[in-house]
Amino acid sequence: MSAEKNKDQALTPLVDALGAMGNRVSFHMPGHRQGRLFVKLPALPISSLDTTELEASGDLAAPSAHVLEAYRLASSFFGAAESWFITSGTTTSLFIMMATVLREGDRVIMPRAVHIAAVHAAAILGLEPLFISPPDGKDFPDGQPDTGSFISSIRKNPDARACYLTCPDYYGRTMDVSAVAEEAKAAGMALLIDEAHGAHFAAAPDLLPATALSQGADMTCQSAHKTLPALTPASFLHVSEEALRSGRVDAGRLAGLVKVFQTSSPSFLIAASMDIARAVAAQRGHAAIERLIGLNEKLCERLPACYQRVLPAGADRSRLVVDYSGTGCDRIQFQGHLHAAGIDAELADLTRAVFIPGFDQSEDDYERLFQALNSLPVETDPTRLADHAGKMNSLSGQRDALLSAKSSFEQSPRQALFGRLAGPSVAGEAIAPYPPGMPIVWPGEPVTDDHRQYLESLLAEGIAIRGFSSDFDREP
DSSP states (O other): OOHHHHHHTTOOHHHHHHHTTTTSEEESSOTTTTTTTOTTGGGSOGGGGOOOSOTTTOOTTSOOHHHHHHHHHHHHHHTOSEEEEETTOHHHHHHHHHHHHOOTTOEEEEOSOOOHHHHHHHHHTTOEEEEOOOSTTOOOGGGOOOHHHHHHHHHHOTTOSEEEEESSOTTOOOOOHHHHHHHHHHTTOEEEEEOTTOTTGGGOTTTSOOOTGGGTOSEEEEEHHHHSSOOTTOEEEEEOHHHHHHTSSOHHHHHHHHHHHSOSSOOHHHHHHHHHHHHHHHHHHHHHHHHHHHHHHHHHHHSOTTOEEOOOTTOOTTSEEEEOGGGOOOHHHHHHHHHHTTEEESEEOSSEEEEOOOTTOOHHHHHHHHHHHHTSOOOOOHHHHHHHHHHHHHHHHHHHHHHTOOOOOSSOHHHHHHSOOSSTTBOSSOBEETTTTOOSBOTTSBOOHHHHHHHHHHHHTTOOEETOOTTOOOOO
16 A cells, blocks of 8 residues: 555544534434433443343343343333334334335335435335325325324225324424324234334323324334434334234244344443433433423414424424524525534425424523524515525425326336335335425436426525435436
């Protein structure tokens, strides 16, 4: 190796970039907030928890002794019959959950707008997705169906083996899971729920929406690192008592599939952080959530009228979603202003910003956020404000229409991912703005001019898109 190349190998660009983020205000995942909520860990070098399967450490894939006790404490807190610690993320949990109750060729009722991980799971497992269609002439907001549409789809597709839904969504919105659960069980279907953004609900049932398990879900998966003080990508996988008793979920198959999809070297460090996260949520979560709800309300009361809080009935009040479209600023301007102020939001789409406060988010952090939002240079010209509003309304309408569209598969998602494509305009992978990672095109569907126009508009606003670039193949 030359001296110049050897010199380059001393560089650590990723470490340097991450280290430079230390003085910023985080309103995003992970919920441990730079480790400040890792109780007990200050007395232990974190590296000492990074071990392997030994007699003293146990086996996360074959739980016994202290591992089994940690699982039992989690299942008791979250209201599950069984809980598993998945240390390779909720993507893995989704694969395990779907594979536990579904077989190749099975049909599953689901929205088009699910997380990209569920798309990949459906494709790799060889499932047939049955998209939920909105009432004639209407579209679902952000592609998220209402309770009645789920029930209607279950009744129209009695041969489906499962119903899959997301609750809460990225914006904290929820739905009446209990009504869907009742209908699914009457049809003999399993109800599977992506509850990635709702791991904290169990800590404050009187303040937050009901958990999916308490409303009759058969299996749920939660990203512990999103809203609890756990390391990325910690994930809880839960199964209900009724699901095991009824036979809709086979505990033995579930345990076997954990070994299939989870890495054979699961992280004890991440698992330990999940144990801590559960303990923190159980002991301190209610007070922390009550405080965050109050801080969210106080901040929104102070904001200028050009900002509107997005908080529909039944939504997660500990999550802060602000519509900034009334400022007349585009996304690049808004994001740039927050960044310059040292504020990192979880997500900013074309009109809304999502802030995820951690359990210990300080009043000083909220004050810095207020000052950043309050100091944004806003548009005051009525004509330009009206033009901006019209543009955003148009793009929002396009988004809802594309995320609510019926399926248009020219080949199965698995064929598109792993075989030869049916044509130059057929997507070979999911195409999704990220975050939140909900695809407007699934693998195997054609990419139309409407898709391209919308996606290019997002690219112009600085939104990252997986699976698409402006030079995506077009039909000759």
